């Protein structure tokens with residue numbers, strides 16, 4: 001390579017790097033949608049005006065949209081996956097074999113044309129000019145005549161039509177609780193473009209990544225239906241259904257339909273549900289947030305759905321205090337799901353015949369408002385960051401609210417992870433959420449192992465540092481798309497401890513932890529790292545005079561120490577498989593990690609007891 005050419009290349013590379021890696025940017029959208037929904041056919045027609053601002057340093061020749069409902073068609077990728085994954089989601093299949101010898105058939109395969117889902121684009125224009133586009137399953141690829149320049153805002157005008165499928169997963173008609181309409185992933189949604197490029201993932205099962213912006217949605221639907229969802233209702237006096245100000249007069253227009261007008265500021269999704277038989281309760285919290293509860297007007301649900309309301313406020317207070325303030329004025333818990341799923345400013349859950357059957361789900365889904373709908377990680381790529389962090393904080397909230405204790409999940413809460421390791425199911429959490437070998441590996445990895453990332457972080461950097469890390473992570477990255485490294489950097493800055501090794505070993509590999517007390521001779525203790533993954537060591541020694549001493553051995557790669565009252569020993573470098581040190585008195589017993597924070601896969605060798 002010639003020197004001048006090299007120099008040019010060098011300058012180009014520097015510019016590229018500084019653009020892509022050193023300055024954070026995110027795309028921006030303003031959606032305006034007018035939708036007409038037919039409650040008899042479950043079909044709808046929509047007009048979408050999308051203002052799209054390209055804040056990236058790149059010229060965009062193409063844009064991509066998600067057409068999620070195309071997944072609910074026989075022969076789709078989602079359908080095919082249900083036939084090939086060894087442990088399909090039971091909500092999405094029918095067992096045509098026996099209980100002992102199951103044979104699963106995808107429910108999507110059996111959908112008749114009037115039961116499928118679809119999203120069809122009727123026309124699409126960019127800045128008033130027709131553009132060409134191509135549908136590939138659940139993705140719409142749009143080719144632009146003129147690229148969108150960095151900093152430019154363009155307007156896409158789309159006319160579309162859709163059909164809400166039979167409820168297979170997350171959205172659909174007549175769900176298991178017979179809620180008529182659950183509209184999640186229902187509109188043509190532009191894919192996110194970020195520092196990694198386009199995220200035009202097919203919809204196979206999970207999950208989502210969307211562009212931050214504002215939604216303005218008008219929805220015309222049969223006047224008997226009560227609607228709940230994302231956004232603030234702008235015309236409550238024209239609607240009623242529990243949204244109205246009772247001190248003012250209702251102004252409901254004549255006719256068979258009502259037109260609901262919702263506005264949602266700074267969200268990355270918009271979902272709604274509707275039913276002709278919803279009870280709609282509103283709890284005005286002390287914090288100022290209005291909590292809405294929409295559930296079937298049926299005796300069997302009434303008690304639990306009333307009882308869960310004050311607990312939802314307690315959860316709000318807990319999350320506000322321990323993560324950061326909920327930034328919206330409204331949150332809705334809506335009976336519209338198939339389990340629980342988080343959406344912007346709301347959740348769709350199912351059931352609720354007893355308080356115990358929904359309280360945990362409500363805590364979990366509400367926590368997702370922080371870990372997904374405000375801290376908008378890419379769920380497809382880093383599902384452990386939303387599911388794991390949500391599981392962690394919601395179990396902390398449950399422990400505090402229900403039992404009055406501050407208890408960080410550990411030990412027995414790791415059981416699913418140990419099961420995965422034992423059965424060779426565990427896969428690195430860099431795996432795309434749709435492409436784990438089994439659903440079990442996805443679930444255990446994302447929920448359990450993701451939550452354990454934070455539990456063990458308590459062990460590594462100390463409890464107070466983790467609390468502060470979570471709060472700083474929220475304040476630094478709310479309304480953005482944080483990455484695993486962003487979280488790691490916050491923890492490093494807060495604790496002064498280097499954590500690259502931890503993110504790498506725990507998330508990017510499936511290395512396991514196993515430490516052992518190798519031997520104890522007189523007053524000399526030798527420990528061994530049996531597993532591949534290194535960790536710092538907390539150790540408790542009981543002497544023959546019945547006194548106890550706690551020791552702490554930092555991992556050299558940490559280049560720092562957690563705050564501790566234990567006797568701090570010289571660090572242990574990863575490359576050395578053993579570590580030896582002396583104590584001052586006769587030893588009775590030695591125990592590694594006495595509080596059980598470490599996911600040590602074999603704790604039988606963690607203890608030495610002198611006979």
Ligand SMILES: [Zn+2]
Pocket residue numbers: 364368386387390
């Ligand atoms: Zn979740």
